[in-house]
Amino acid sequence: xxxxxxxxxxxxxxxxxxxxxxxxxxxxxxxxxxxxxxxxxxxxxxxxxxxxxxxxxxxxxxxxxxxxxxxxxxxxxxxxxxxxxxxxxxxxxxxxxxxxxxxxxxxxxxxxxxxxxxxxxxxxxxxxxxxxxxxxxxxxxxxxxxxxxxxxxxxxxxxxxxxxxxxxxxxxxxxxxxxxxxxxxxxxxxxxxxxxxxxxxxxxxxxxxxxxxxxxxxxxxxxxxxxxxxxxxxxxxxxxxxxxxxxxxxxxxxxxxxxxxxxxxxxxxxxxxxxxx
Amino acid sequence: xxxxxxxxxxxxxxxxxxxxxxxxxxxxxxxxxxxxxxxxxxxxxxxxxxxxxxxxxxxxxxxxxxxxxxxxxxxxxxxxxxxxxxxxxxxxxxxxxxxxxxxxxxxxxxxxxxxxxxxxxxxxxxxxxxxxxxxxxxxxxxxxxxxxxxxxxxxxxxxxxxxxxxxxxxxxxxxxxxxxxxxxxxxxxxxxxxxxxxxxxxxxxxxxxxxxxxxxxxxxxxxxxxxxxxxxxxxxxxxxxxxxxxxxxxxxxxxxxxxxxxxxxxxxxxxxxxxxxxxxxxxxxxxxxxxxxx
Numbered sequence: 001x002x003x004x005x006x007x008x009x010x011x012x013x014x015x016x017x018x019x020x021x022x023x024x025x026x027x028x029x030x031x032x033x034x035x036x037x038x039x040x041x042x043x044x045x046x047x048x049x050x051x052x053x054x055x056x057x058x059x060x061x062x063x064x065x066x067x068x069x070x071x072x073x074x075x076x077x078x079x080x081x082x083x084x085x086x087x088x089x090x091x092x093x094x095x096x097x098x099x100x101x102x103x104x105x106x107x108x109x110x111x112x113x114x115x116x117x118x119x120x121x122x123x124x125x126x127x128x129x130x131x132x133x134x135x136x137x138x139x140x141x142x143x144x145x146x147x148x149x150x151x152x153x154x155x156x157x158x159x160x161x162x163x164x165x166x167x168x169x170x171x172x173x174x175x176x177x178x179x180x181x182x183x184x185x186x187x188x189x190x191x192x193x194x195x196x197x198x199x200x201x202x203x204x205x206x207x208x209x210x211x212x213x214x215x216x217x218x219x220x221x222x223x224x225x226x227x228x229x230x231x232x233x234x235x236x237x238x239x240x241x242x243x244x245x246x247x248x249x250x251x252x253x254x255x256x257x258x259x260x261x262x263x264x265x266x267x268x269x270x271x272x273x274x275x276x277x
Numbered sequence: 278x279x280x281x282x283x284x285x286x287x288x289x290x291x292x293x294x295x296x297x298x299x300x301x302x303x304x305x306x307x308x309x310x311x312x313x314x315x316x317x318x319x320x321x322x323x324x325x326x327x328x329x330x331x332x333x334x335x336x337x338x339x340x341x342x343x344x345x346x347x348x349x350x351x352x353x354x355x356x357x358x359x360x361x362x363x364x365x366x367x368x369x370x371x372x373x374x375x376x377x378x379x380x381x382x383x384x385x386x387x388x389x390x391x392x393x394x395x396x397x398x399x400x401x402x403x404x405x406x407x408x409x410x411x412x413x414x415x416x417x418x419x420x421x422x423x424x425x426x427x428x429x430x431x432x433x434x435x436x437x438x439x440x441x442x443x444x445x446x447x448x449x450x451x452x453x454x455x456x457x458x459x460x461x462x463x464x465x466x467x468x469x470x471x472x473x474x475x476x477x478x479x480x481x482x483x484x485x486x487x488x489x490x491x492x493x494x495x496x497x498x499x500x501x502x503x504x505x506x507x508x509x510x511x512x513x514x515x516x517x518x519x520x521x522x523x524x525x526x527x528x529x530x531x532x533x534x535x536x537x538x539x540x541x542x543x544x545x546x547x548x549x550x551x552x553x554x555x556x557x558x559x560x561x562x563x564x565x566x567x568x569x570x571x
Contacts, residue, residue, distance in 0.1 A: 009374065012372055012374060013374065015369060016369060016376075016377075017380075019369070019380075019384065020383035020384060021383075023441065023444070024383045024386065026398050026399065026441065027386065027390070027398075029398070029409065030394075030398045042407070046409060087294070088294030088295070089294070089295075091291060091294050092292045092293075094291060095288060095290075095291025095292040095295075096292060099283050099287065099288050099291050100282050100283060101284065101285050101287065101288025101289070104288060107292065107296075111292075111295055114299060115497070116551060116555060117303055118500070118501045118524075118544070118547050118548060119501065120501060120524045120544050121310055121541075122302070122303055122306040122307055122544075123527075123540075123544070124310060124313065124541050124544065125305075125306035125307070125309040125310045125313065125541070126302060127531070127532075128313075128537070129309075145298065145301075145302045148295070148297065148298025148301075148302070149294040149295040150298075154295055204389055207391065208391040208393075210393055210507075211503065225391070226392070227393075229391075229394065229397065230393050230508055233393070233397055233400075233508065234508075234511050234512055244397055244401075245401070248393075248394040248398060251391055251393070251394050255389050255391070256386065259382075259385075260382075267381070267385065270448045271449055271452030
Protein backbone atom coordinates (compact mmCIF):
# COMPACT_ATOMS: atom_id res chain seq x y z
CA UNK A 1 0.00 0.00 0.00
CA UNK A 2 2.78 2.42 0.90
CA UNK A 3 4.59 1.75 -2.36
CA UNK A 4 1.67 3.37 -4.22
CA UNK A 5 2.03 6.61 -2.26
CA UNK A 6 4.52 8.53 -4.48
CA UNK A 7 2.49 7.90 -7.65
CA UNK A 8 -0.72 8.82 -5.85
CA UNK A 9 0.86 12.05 -4.61
CA UNK A 10 2.08 13.02 -8.07
CA UNK A 11 -1.41 12.46 -9.48
CA UNK A 12 -2.92 14.54 -6.67
CA UNK A 13 -0.44 17.35 -7.25
CA UNK A 14 -1.13 17.47 -10.97
CA UNK A 15 -4.87 17.62 -10.22
CA UNK A 16 -4.42 20.34 -7.59
CA UNK A 17 -2.23 22.52 -9.79
CA UNK A 18 -4.60 22.14 -12.76
CA UNK A 19 -7.70 22.93 -10.71
CA UNK A 20 -6.18 25.82 -8.76
CA UNK A 21 -4.95 27.17 -12.10
CA UNK A 22 -8.44 26.97 -13.58
CA UNK A 23 -9.84 28.97 -10.69
CA UNK A 24 -7.08 31.57 -10.71
CA UNK A 25 -6.78 31.92 -14.48
CA UNK A 26 -9.70 34.32 -15.10
CA UNK A 27 -8.22 36.73 -12.54
CA UNK A 28 -4.70 36.51 -13.96
CA UNK A 29 -6.17 36.99 -17.42
CA UNK A 30 -8.16 40.03 -16.24
CA UNK A 31 -4.90 41.69 -15.18
CA UNK A 32 -3.19 40.58 -18.42
CA UNK A 33 -5.87 42.25 -20.57
CA UNK A 34 -5.66 45.43 -18.49
CA UNK A 35 -1.95 45.62 -19.34
CA UNK A 36 -2.47 45.02 -23.07
CA UNK A 37 -1.77 48.01 -25.34
CA UNK A 38 -4.72 48.98 -27.58
CA UNK A 39 -2.80 47.93 -30.71
CA UNK A 40 -2.50 44.37 -29.43
CA UNK A 41 -6.10 44.02 -28.19
CA UNK A 42 -7.45 42.52 -31.38
CA UNK A 43 -4.66 40.01 -31.86
CA UNK A 44 -3.43 38.89 -28.43
CA UNK A 45 -5.45 36.25 -26.61
CA UNK A 46 -3.47 35.75 -23.46
CA UNK A 47 -0.34 37.61 -22.42
CA UNK A 48 0.50 40.99 -23.99
CA UNK A 49 3.87 41.32 -25.72
CA UNK A 50 4.50 44.87 -24.55
CA UNK A 51 2.60 45.28 -21.27
CA UNK A 52 1.81 48.85 -20.27
CA UNK A 53 -0.16 50.57 -17.51
CA UNK A 54 -1.76 53.20 -19.74
CA UNK A 55 -5.26 51.73 -19.43
CA UNK A 56 -5.23 52.50 -15.70
CA UNK A 57 -4.44 56.14 -16.30
CA UNK A 58 -7.06 56.32 -19.05
CA UNK A 59 -9.80 54.80 -16.94
CA UNK A 60 -8.94 56.91 -13.89
CA UNK A 61 -9.22 60.06 -15.99
CA UNK A 62 -12.23 59.04 -18.05
CA UNK A 63 -15.50 60.81 -17.43
CA UNK A 64 -17.53 57.62 -17.45
CA UNK A 65 -15.77 55.98 -14.50
CA UNK A 66 -14.67 58.14 -11.56
CA UNK A 67 -12.82 55.48 -9.59
CA UNK A 68 -11.69 57.66 -6.69
CA UNK A 69 -15.14 59.14 -6.13
CA UNK A 70 -16.87 55.74 -6.33
CA UNK A 71 -14.28 54.20 -4.02
CA UNK A 72 -14.86 57.00 -1.51
CA UNK A 73 -18.66 56.55 -1.75
CA UNK A 74 -18.36 52.80 -1.21
CA UNK A 75 -16.01 53.22 1.74
CA UNK A 76 -18.35 55.75 3.36
CA UNK A 77 -21.21 53.23 3.14
CA UNK A 78 -19.00 50.55 4.69
CA UNK A 79 -17.92 52.78 7.56
CA UNK A 80 -21.42 54.15 8.24
CA UNK A 81 -22.99 50.71 8.54
CA UNK A 82 -20.06 48.81 10.06
CA UNK A 83 -20.32 50.18 13.59
CA UNK A 84 -24.09 49.65 13.67
CA UNK A 85 -23.99 46.10 12.41
CA UNK A 86 -21.19 45.10 14.80
CA UNK A 87 -22.97 46.61 17.80
CA UNK A 88 -26.46 45.35 16.89
CA UNK A 89 -25.40 41.85 15.89
CA UNK A 90 -23.24 41.29 18.96
CA UNK A 91 -25.87 42.59 21.43
CA UNK A 92 -28.57 40.39 19.88
CA UNK A 93 -26.17 37.43 19.73
CA UNK A 94 -25.43 37.89 23.44
CA UNK A 95 -29.17 37.92 24.13
CA UNK A 96 -29.65 34.71 22.16
CA UNK A 97 -26.70 32.92 23.78
CA UNK A 98 -26.61 34.09 27.41
CA UNK A 99 -29.95 35.56 28.48
CA UNK A 100 -32.42 32.81 29.21
CA UNK A 101 -35.94 34.11 28.67
CA UNK A 102 -39.19 32.42 27.64
CA UNK A 103 -39.56 31.91 23.89
CA UNK A 104 -35.88 32.57 23.18
CA UNK A 105 -35.23 29.47 21.13
CA UNK A 106 -38.40 30.01 19.12
CA UNK A 107 -37.34 33.59 18.34
CA UNK A 108 -33.87 32.40 17.41
CA UNK A 109 -35.49 29.98 14.98
CA UNK A 110 -37.44 32.89 13.47
CA UNK A 111 -34.20 34.88 13.21
CA UNK A 112 -32.51 32.04 11.30
CA UNK A 113 -35.55 31.57 9.08
CA UNK A 114 -35.36 35.20 7.97
CA UNK A 115 -32.24 34.25 5.99
CA UNK A 116 -34.65 32.39 3.70
CA UNK A 117 -36.73 35.44 2.77
CA UNK A 118 -35.67 36.37 -0.75
CA UNK A 119 -34.74 40.03 -1.09
CA UNK A 120 -36.88 40.44 -4.25
CA UNK A 121 -40.05 39.90 -2.15
CA UNK A 122 -39.38 42.93 0.04
CA UNK A 123 -37.68 44.99 -2.68
CA UNK A 124 -40.91 46.71 -3.77
CA UNK A 125 -42.39 47.54 -0.31
CA UNK A 126 -38.96 48.70 0.90
CA UNK A 127 -38.76 51.01 -2.07
CA UNK A 128 -42.26 52.35 -1.27
CA UNK A 129 -41.31 52.83 2.38
CA UNK A 130 -38.19 54.80 1.48
CA UNK A 131 -40.10 56.80 -1.09
CA UNK A 132 -42.70 57.65 1.56
CA UNK A 133 -40.07 59.03 3.94
CA UNK A 134 -38.16 60.82 1.18
CA UNK A 135 -35.04 58.67 1.15
CA UNK A 136 -34.93 58.00 -2.60
CA UNK A 137 -31.95 59.80 -4.11
CA UNK A 138 -30.05 59.66 -0.82
CA UNK A 139 -27.63 56.99 0.37
CA UNK A 140 -29.68 56.28 3.52
CA UNK A 141 -31.44 53.13 2.12
CA UNK A 142 -27.98 51.66 1.46
CA UNK A 143 -26.64 51.84 4.99
CA UNK A 144 -29.45 52.28 7.53
CA UNK A 145 -31.06 48.83 7.01
CA UNK A 146 -27.57 47.31 6.81
CA UNK A 147 -26.78 48.76 10.26
CA UNK A 148 -29.23 46.48 12.07
CA UNK A 149 -28.40 43.02 13.32
CA UNK A 150 -28.23 40.68 10.36
CA UNK A 151 -29.35 37.07 10.93
CA UNK A 152 -26.16 35.60 9.45
CA UNK A 153 -23.90 37.74 11.66
CA UNK A 154 -26.01 37.14 14.77
CA UNK A 155 -25.81 33.43 14.11
CA UNK A 156 -22.05 33.52 13.62
CA UNK A 157 -21.46 35.55 16.80
CA UNK A 158 -23.90 33.44 18.85
CA UNK A 159 -22.00 30.30 17.88
CA UNK A 160 -18.79 31.96 19.01
CA UNK A 161 -20.25 33.26 22.31
CA UNK A 162 -21.59 29.76 23.10
CA UNK A 163 -18.01 28.55 23.07
CA UNK A 164 -16.84 31.06 25.72
CA UNK A 165 -16.96 29.49 29.22
CA UNK A 166 -19.67 30.94 31.45
CA UNK A 167 -17.47 30.84 34.59
CA UNK A 168 -15.83 34.15 33.72
CA UNK A 169 -19.13 36.01 33.69
CA UNK A 170 -20.54 34.12 36.68
CA UNK A 171 -17.64 35.05 38.92
CA UNK A 172 -17.75 38.64 37.65
CA UNK A 173 -21.46 38.82 38.42
CA UNK A 174 -20.88 37.54 41.96
CA UNK A 175 -18.49 40.50 42.30
CA UNK A 176 -21.40 42.77 41.35
CA UNK A 177 -20.80 43.13 37.64
CA UNK A 178 -23.95 43.82 35.62
CA UNK A 179 -24.98 41.84 32.54
CA UNK A 180 -24.15 44.76 30.29
CA UNK A 181 -20.75 45.24 31.90
CA UNK A 182 -20.05 41.51 31.45
CA UNK A 183 -20.89 41.80 27.79
CA UNK A 184 -18.77 44.88 27.17
CA UNK A 185 -15.80 44.04 29.40
CA UNK A 186 -15.56 40.24 29.13
CA UNK A 187 -17.33 38.93 26.04
CA UNK A 188 -16.54 41.60 23.46
CA UNK A 189 -12.75 41.59 24.00
CA UNK A 190 -12.72 37.78 23.84
CA UNK A 191 -14.83 37.82 20.67
CA UNK A 192 -12.43 39.97 18.65
CA UNK A 193 -11.70 37.15 16.13
CA UNK A 194 -15.42 36.59 15.47
CA UNK A 195 -16.08 40.34 15.26
CA UNK A 196 -13.26 40.61 12.72
CA UNK A 197 -14.93 37.95 10.60
CA UNK A 198 -18.25 39.82 10.75
CA UNK A 199 -16.51 43.07 9.82
CA UNK A 200 -14.83 41.38 6.85
CA UNK A 201 -18.03 39.80 5.54
CA UNK A 202 -19.91 43.05 6.00
CA UNK A 203 -17.28 45.07 4.14
CA UNK A 204 -17.33 42.55 1.34
CA UNK A 205 -21.14 42.52 1.15
CA UNK A 206 -21.34 46.31 0.85
CA UNK A 207 -18.37 46.49 -1.54
CA UNK A 208 -19.87 43.85 -3.85
CA UNK A 209 -23.57 44.73 -3.64
CA UNK A 210 -25.16 45.74 -6.90
CA UNK A 211 -28.92 45.39 -6.36
CA UNK A 212 -29.49 48.06 -3.70
CA UNK A 213 -27.34 50.72 -5.44
CA UNK A 214 -29.07 49.87 -8.71
CA UNK A 215 -32.49 50.54 -7.14
CA UNK A 216 -31.72 53.53 -4.97
CA UNK A 217 -28.90 55.56 -6.49
CA UNK A 218 -29.95 58.03 -9.15
CA UNK A 219 -27.12 60.58 -9.14
CA UNK A 220 -23.83 59.56 -10.67
CA UNK A 221 -21.88 61.33 -7.98
CA UNK A 222 -23.31 58.85 -5.41
CA UNK A 223 -22.40 55.69 -7.34
CA UNK A 224 -20.59 52.81 -5.68
CA UNK A 225 -17.79 50.92 -7.42
CA UNK A 226 -19.98 47.98 -8.44
CA UNK A 227 -22.65 50.24 -9.90
CA UNK A 228 -19.99 52.36 -11.58
CA UNK A 229 -18.47 49.34 -13.32
CA UNK A 230 -21.90 48.07 -14.32
CA UNK A 231 -22.66 51.50 -15.78
CA UNK A 232 -19.33 51.63 -17.62
CA UNK A 233 -19.97 48.16 -19.03
CA UNK A 234 -23.58 48.74 -19.99
CA UNK A 235 -24.02 52.32 -21.08
CA UNK A 236 -20.78 53.20 -22.75
CA UNK A 237 -20.41 50.25 -25.06
CA UNK A 238 -17.30 51.60 -26.75
CA UNK A 239 -15.02 51.41 -23.69
CA UNK A 240 -11.93 49.46 -24.82
CA UNK A 241 -11.49 46.09 -23.13
CA UNK A 242 -8.13 46.97 -21.58
CA UNK A 243 -9.78 49.91 -19.78
CA UNK A 244 -12.73 47.75 -18.72
CA UNK A 245 -10.37 45.18 -17.23
CA UNK A 246 -8.30 47.93 -15.61
CA UNK A 247 -11.50 49.15 -13.91
CA UNK A 248 -12.39 45.59 -12.88
CA UNK A 249 -8.86 45.06 -11.53
CA UNK A 250 -9.09 48.27 -9.52
CA UNK A 251 -12.31 46.99 -7.88
CA UNK A 252 -11.05 43.47 -7.27
CA UNK A 253 -7.61 44.45 -5.97
CA UNK A 254 -8.74 45.88 -2.60
CA UNK A 255 -10.80 42.79 -1.76
CA UNK A 256 -8.00 40.47 -2.86
CA UNK A 257 -5.54 42.35 -0.64
CA UNK A 258 -8.05 42.12 2.21
CA UNK A 259 -8.38 38.40 1.53
CA UNK A 260 -4.64 37.79 1.51
CA UNK A 261 -4.25 39.66 4.81
CA UNK A 262 -7.20 37.99 6.52
CA UNK A 263 -7.39 34.67 4.69
CA UNK A 264 -7.57 32.54 7.83
CA UNK A 265 -10.33 34.66 9.34
CA UNK A 266 -12.41 34.45 6.14
CA UNK A 267 -12.12 30.70 5.80
CA UNK A 268 -12.72 30.05 9.49
CA UNK A 269 -15.75 32.33 9.44
CA UNK A 270 -17.33 30.59 6.46
CA UNK A 271 -16.60 27.20 8.00
CA UNK A 272 -18.23 28.01 11.38
CA UNK A 273 -21.55 28.97 9.84
CA UNK A 274 -21.91 25.62 8.12
CA UNK A 275 -20.99 23.55 11.15
CA UNK A 276 -23.71 24.06 13.67
CA UNK A 277 -26.05 21.67 15.34
CA UNK B 278 -27.10 25.21 37.67
CA UNK B 279 -27.37 28.71 38.99
CA UNK B 280 -28.71 30.23 35.79
CA UNK B 281 -31.43 32.68 36.72
CA UNK B 282 -34.30 33.01 34.32
CA UNK B 283 -34.84 36.48 32.96
CA UNK B 284 -38.19 38.00 32.14
CA UNK B 285 -39.41 38.15 28.57
CA UNK B 286 -39.17 41.96 28.59
CA UNK B 287 -35.47 42.02 29.45
CA UNK B 288 -34.79 39.30 26.91
CA UNK B 289 -36.62 41.18 24.18
CA UNK B 290 -34.63 44.28 25.03
CA UNK B 291 -31.37 42.42 24.44
CA UNK B 292 -32.45 41.08 21.09
CA UNK B 293 -34.12 44.36 20.05
CA UNK B 294 -31.28 45.19 17.61
CA UNK B 295 -32.43 42.16 15.66
CA UNK B 296 -36.23 42.37 15.79
CA UNK B 297 -36.43 46.13 15.24
CA UNK B 298 -34.64 45.80 11.91
CA UNK B 299 -36.55 42.60 11.16
CA UNK B 300 -39.92 44.29 11.72
CA UNK B 301 -39.07 47.48 9.83
CA UNK B 302 -37.26 46.05 6.83
CA UNK B 303 -38.63 42.50 6.50
CA UNK B 304 -41.83 41.61 8.38
CA UNK B 305 -43.86 44.77 7.71
CA UNK B 306 -42.67 45.07 4.07
CA UNK B 307 -43.59 41.39 3.65
CA UNK B 308 -47.14 42.10 4.84
CA UNK B 309 -47.42 45.20 2.66
CA UNK B 310 -46.05 43.20 -0.26
CA UNK B 311 -48.86 40.65 0.13
CA UNK B 312 -51.47 43.42 0.09
CA UNK B 313 -49.91 45.05 -3.00
CA UNK B 314 -49.80 41.67 -4.72
CA UNK B 315 -53.60 41.78 -4.57
CA UNK B 316 -53.71 45.28 -6.06
CA UNK B 317 -53.04 47.15 -9.22
CA UNK B 318 -50.40 49.68 -8.26
CA UNK B 319 -48.65 51.80 -10.87
CA UNK B 320 -46.85 53.81 -8.13
CA UNK B 321 -48.27 57.22 -8.97
CA UNK B 322 -51.86 56.33 -8.06
CA UNK B 323 -52.99 54.68 -4.82
CA UNK B 324 -53.21 50.87 -4.95
CA UNK B 325 -56.50 49.52 -6.28
CA UNK B 326 -57.65 46.18 -4.82
CA UNK B 327 -58.06 43.64 -7.61
CA UNK B 328 -58.10 40.35 -5.67
CA UNK B 329 -56.17 37.51 -7.23
CA UNK B 330 -56.01 39.18 -10.67
CA UNK B 331 -52.21 39.50 -10.67
CA UNK B 332 -51.84 35.84 -9.82
CA UNK B 333 -54.24 34.73 -12.54
CA UNK B 334 -52.48 36.97 -15.09
CA UNK B 335 -49.14 35.40 -14.09
CA UNK B 336 -50.61 31.95 -14.67
CA UNK B 337 -51.07 32.76 -18.38
CA UNK B 338 -48.06 35.09 -18.87
CA UNK B 339 -45.66 33.38 -21.32
CA UNK B 340 -42.69 35.48 -20.11
CA UNK B 341 -43.41 34.38 -16.54
CA UNK B 342 -43.42 30.75 -17.68
CA UNK B 343 -40.13 31.29 -19.50
CA UNK B 344 -38.32 32.91 -16.55
CA UNK B 345 -39.68 30.28 -14.16
CA UNK B 346 -38.49 27.53 -16.51
CA UNK B 347 -35.04 29.14 -16.92
CA UNK B 348 -34.63 29.61 -13.18
CA UNK B 349 -35.67 26.04 -12.36
CA UNK B 350 -33.45 24.67 -15.13
CA UNK B 351 -30.49 26.67 -13.87
CA UNK B 352 -31.16 25.52 -10.28
CA UNK B 353 -31.60 21.89 -11.33
CA UNK B 354 -28.18 21.99 -13.01
CA UNK B 355 -26.35 24.23 -10.56
CA UNK B 356 -27.38 22.71 -7.20
CA UNK B 357 -26.25 19.11 -7.85
CA UNK B 358 -23.17 20.17 -9.84
CA UNK B 359 -21.98 22.66 -7.23
CA UNK B 360 -22.60 20.15 -4.43
CA UNK B 361 -20.64 17.42 -6.18
CA UNK B 362 -17.84 19.79 -7.21
CA UNK B 363 -17.55 21.34 -3.75
CA UNK B 364 -17.34 17.92 -2.03
CA UNK B 365 -14.80 16.61 -4.56
CA UNK B 366 -12.65 19.74 -4.20
CA UNK B 367 -12.89 19.63 -0.40
CA UNK B 368 -11.65 16.03 -0.40
CA UNK B 369 -8.84 16.99 -2.77
CA UNK B 370 -7.61 19.96 -0.72
CA UNK B 371 -7.98 17.91 2.48
CA UNK B 372 -5.22 15.46 1.41
CA UNK B 373 -2.13 15.80 3.55
CA UNK B 374 0.23 17.43 1.08
CA UNK B 375 2.50 20.47 1.40
CA UNK B 376 1.20 23.69 -0.15
CA UNK B 377 -2.50 22.99 0.49
CA UNK B 378 -3.24 26.47 1.96
CA UNK B 379 -2.18 27.96 -1.37
CA UNK B 380 -4.45 25.68 -3.40
CA UNK B 381 -7.36 26.37 -1.04
CA UNK B 382 -6.80 30.12 -1.39
CA UNK B 383 -6.78 29.88 -5.21
CA UNK B 384 -10.11 28.04 -5.27
CA UNK B 385 -11.68 30.31 -2.65
CA UNK B 386 -10.48 33.64 -4.07
CA UNK B 387 -13.12 33.91 -6.85
CA UNK B 388 -15.91 33.88 -4.24
CA UNK B 389 -14.90 37.30 -2.93
CA UNK B 390 -14.64 38.93 -6.37
CA UNK B 391 -17.49 41.43 -6.90
CA UNK B 392 -20.15 39.90 -9.17
CA UNK B 393 -19.91 42.85 -11.54
CA UNK B 394 -16.20 42.21 -12.07
CA UNK B 395 -16.85 38.46 -12.39
CA UNK B 396 -19.44 39.12 -15.10
CA UNK B 397 -17.25 41.57 -17.00
CA UNK B 398 -14.33 39.13 -17.05
CA UNK B 399 -16.45 36.15 -18.15
CA UNK B 400 -18.26 38.16 -20.85
CA UNK B 401 -14.92 38.66 -22.46
CA UNK B 402 -13.75 35.07 -21.82
CA UNK B 403 -16.91 33.79 -23.53
CA UNK B 404 -16.61 36.14 -26.50
CA UNK B 405 -17.18 33.83 -29.51
CA UNK B 406 -14.66 35.57 -31.81
CA UNK B 407 -11.92 36.98 -29.62
CA UNK B 408 -12.42 35.20 -26.28
CA UNK B 409 -9.68 32.81 -25.13
CA UNK B 410 -12.14 29.94 -24.57
CA UNK B 411 -13.12 29.69 -28.22
CA UNK B 412 -9.56 30.51 -29.34
CA UNK B 413 -8.33 27.54 -27.32
CA UNK B 414 -11.08 25.33 -28.71
CA UNK B 415 -10.27 26.49 -32.23
CA UNK B 416 -6.63 25.57 -31.68
CA UNK B 417 -7.85 22.09 -30.79
CA UNK B 418 -9.94 22.03 -33.95
CA UNK B 419 -13.29 22.52 -32.24
CA UNK B 420 -15.76 25.11 -33.46
CA UNK B 421 -16.83 26.73 -30.18
CA UNK B 422 -20.45 27.73 -29.54
CA UNK B 423 -21.68 31.30 -29.23
CA UNK B 424 -21.96 30.84 -25.43
CA UNK B 425 -23.90 33.79 -24.00
CA UNK B 426 -25.32 34.69 -27.41
CA UNK B 427 -26.68 31.21 -28.05
CA UNK B 428 -30.11 30.23 -26.69
CA UNK B 429 -28.82 26.72 -26.12
CA UNK B 430 -25.59 27.61 -24.36
CA UNK B 431 -26.83 30.59 -22.32
CA UNK B 432 -27.85 28.65 -19.20
CA UNK B 433 -24.88 26.23 -19.31
CA UNK B 434 -22.61 29.31 -19.52
CA UNK B 435 -24.27 30.81 -16.46
CA UNK B 436 -23.91 27.53 -14.56
CA UNK B 437 -20.24 27.53 -15.52
CA UNK B 438 -19.65 31.08 -14.25
CA UNK B 439 -21.58 30.31 -11.06
CA UNK B 440 -19.45 27.22 -10.43
CA UNK B 441 -16.45 29.53 -10.31
CA UNK B 442 -17.80 30.53 -6.87
CA UNK B 443 -17.88 26.97 -5.52
CA UNK B 444 -15.02 27.78 -3.12
CA UNK B 445 -17.38 28.99 -0.45
CA UNK B 446 -19.31 25.71 0.08
CA UNK B 447 -15.99 23.88 -0.45
CA UNK B 448 -14.57 25.54 2.66
CA UNK B 449 -17.62 24.45 4.68
CA UNK B 450 -17.25 20.86 3.44
CA UNK B 451 -13.55 20.99 4.26
CA UNK B 452 -14.33 21.95 7.86
CA UNK B 453 -16.94 19.17 7.91
CA UNK B 454 -14.40 16.61 6.68
CA UNK B 455 -12.01 17.59 9.42
CA UNK B 456 -14.71 16.95 12.03
CA UNK B 457 -15.08 13.31 11.02
CA UNK B 458 -13.04 11.25 13.53
CA UNK B 459 -10.08 9.41 12.01
CA UNK B 460 -11.02 6.35 14.10
CA UNK B 461 -14.09 5.79 11.90
CA UNK B 462 -11.86 5.50 8.83
CA UNK B 463 -9.52 3.13 10.69
CA UNK B 464 -12.47 0.94 11.70
CA UNK B 465 -13.78 0.89 8.13
CA UNK B 466 -10.31 -0.10 6.88
CA UNK B 467 -10.15 -2.96 9.38
CA UNK B 468 -13.54 -4.13 8.13
CA UNK B 469 -12.03 -4.29 4.65
CA UNK B 470 -13.77 -1.27 3.13
CA UNK B 471 -12.03 0.13 0.04
CA UNK B 472 -11.90 3.87 -0.70
CA UNK B 473 -15.33 3.85 -2.37
CA UNK B 474 -16.80 2.03 0.61
CA UNK B 475 -15.17 4.44 3.05
CA UNK B 476 -16.57 7.39 1.10
CA UNK B 477 -20.08 5.93 1.08
CA UNK B 478 -20.21 4.67 4.65
CA UNK B 479 -18.02 7.12 6.54
CA UNK B 480 -17.50 10.36 4.58
CA UNK B 481 -21.04 10.85 3.23
CA UNK B 482 -22.89 10.15 6.51
CA UNK B 483 -20.36 12.31 8.38
CA UNK B 484 -20.83 15.17 5.93
CA UNK B 485 -24.62 14.85 5.67
CA UNK B 486 -25.54 17.72 8.05
CA UNK B 487 -23.16 20.00 6.13
CA UNK B 488 -24.60 18.83 2.82
CA UNK B 489 -28.09 19.72 4.09
CA UNK B 490 -26.92 23.22 5.07
CA UNK B 491 -25.18 23.83 1.73
CA UNK B 492 -28.06 22.48 -0.36
CA UNK B 493 -30.54 24.74 1.45
CA UNK B 494 -28.25 27.74 0.90
CA UNK B 495 -27.82 26.78 -2.77
CA UNK B 496 -31.61 26.54 -3.26
CA UNK B 497 -32.13 29.98 -1.72
CA UNK B 498 -29.38 31.56 -3.82
CA UNK B 499 -30.06 29.78 -7.12
CA UNK B 500 -33.77 30.63 -7.14
CA UNK B 501 -32.91 34.30 -6.58
CA UNK B 502 -30.11 34.63 -9.14
CA UNK B 503 -30.09 38.15 -10.50
CA UNK B 504 -26.94 40.28 -10.60
CA UNK B 505 -24.84 37.84 -12.64
CA UNK B 506 -27.29 37.33 -15.55
CA UNK B 507 -28.34 40.98 -15.33
CA UNK B 508 -24.80 42.07 -16.22
CA UNK B 509 -23.84 39.11 -18.43
CA UNK B 510 -26.73 39.88 -20.78
CA UNK B 511 -26.42 43.60 -20.27
CA UNK B 512 -29.86 44.23 -18.66
CA UNK B 513 -31.37 42.38 -21.62
CA UNK B 514 -33.40 39.13 -21.70
CA UNK B 515 -30.71 37.55 -23.90
CA UNK B 516 -31.20 35.39 -27.01
CA UNK B 517 -34.79 34.07 -27.08
CA UNK B 518 -35.01 35.20 -23.45
CA UNK B 519 -32.54 32.46 -22.49
CA UNK B 520 -30.73 34.88 -20.18
CA UNK B 521 -33.89 36.06 -18.42
CA UNK B 522 -34.47 34.82 -14.88
CA UNK B 523 -37.17 35.03 -12.24
CA UNK B 524 -35.73 37.94 -10.29
CA UNK B 525 -34.71 39.79 -13.48
CA UNK B 526 -38.35 39.79 -14.63
CA UNK B 527 -39.53 40.75 -11.14
CA UNK B 528 -37.04 43.64 -11.12
CA UNK B 529 -38.11 44.80 -14.59
CA UNK B 530 -41.80 44.62 -13.65
CA UNK B 531 -41.16 46.76 -10.59
CA UNK B 532 -38.61 49.31 -11.71
CA UNK B 533 -38.90 49.32 -15.50
CA UNK B 534 -42.64 48.79 -16.14
CA UNK B 535 -43.70 50.15 -12.71
CA UNK B 536 -46.14 47.26 -12.23
CA UNK B 537 -45.63 47.03 -8.47
CA UNK B 538 -48.63 44.78 -7.83
CA UNK B 539 -47.52 42.28 -10.46
CA UNK B 540 -43.93 42.31 -9.16
CA UNK B 541 -45.14 41.72 -5.59
CA UNK B 542 -47.24 38.73 -6.68
CA UNK B 543 -44.09 37.31 -8.29
CA UNK B 544 -42.21 37.92 -5.05
CA UNK B 545 -44.76 35.96 -3.02
CA UNK B 546 -44.69 33.03 -5.44
CA UNK B 547 -40.89 33.05 -5.18
CA UNK B 548 -41.05 33.06 -1.38
CA UNK B 549 -43.49 30.12 -1.34
CA UNK B 550 -41.35 28.26 -3.89
CA UNK B 551 -38.23 28.63 -1.74
CA UNK B 552 -40.06 27.69 1.46
CA UNK B 553 -41.69 24.69 -0.24
CA UNK B 554 -38.41 23.38 -1.67
CA UNK B 555 -36.60 23.91 1.62
CA UNK B 556 -39.37 22.08 3.51
CA UNK B 557 -39.11 19.24 1.00
CA UNK B 558 -35.34 19.00 1.46
CA UNK B 559 -35.74 18.98 5.25
CA UNK B 560 -38.39 16.24 4.98
CA UNK B 561 -36.05 14.11 2.87
CA UNK B 562 -33.16 14.85 5.23
CA UNK B 563 -35.02 13.30 8.17
CA UNK B 564 -34.28 9.90 6.69
CA UNK B 565 -30.86 10.59 5.21
CA UNK B 566 -29.01 13.03 7.44
CA UNK B 567 -27.00 11.51 10.25
CA UNK B 568 -26.29 13.65 13.33
CA UNK B 569 -23.38 12.36 15.37
CA UNK B 570 -24.47 14.09 18.54
CA UNK B 571 -28.04 12.78 18.49
